[in-house]
Amino acid sequence: MFGTKERRAAVPAEFRARLWAYAAGICKNEGIFVHAIGGVADHAHFLVQIPPTLALKKAVGVIKANSSRWAHEQGYKFSWQQGYGAFSVSASVVPTVVRYIQNQEAHHRKMNFEVEFVALLKKHGVEFDPKFVFG
16 A cells, blocks of 8 residues: 555546556556555555565556556646555455455545554554654
């Protein structure tokens, strides 16, 4: 998962489906299997299987760079934040995570991105300093 620069609401609802579809195409070109891509105005979630020959950092970089370049070409001016969060999930919970990604709009009526991200960090036992997570 990664957010827009400064977590601005920069991905309008009418553009999201096209952006997620384009990002899925980027993944396909890189040999990344996509289970689900979705998000809201200020961040995106990707449930993907990255091939062992492709480093996570490289995969995220390619997705972010190419999707933001394409969005600019489509007239949408935004950038992704510098960092990202990546968590492994067991195959047994893939359907649950897919539903979670597909229901981001409803989910974020109850919980904003910052609260969600901190909850994921804590759930996965990741130590963090808030000043580095949120600037």
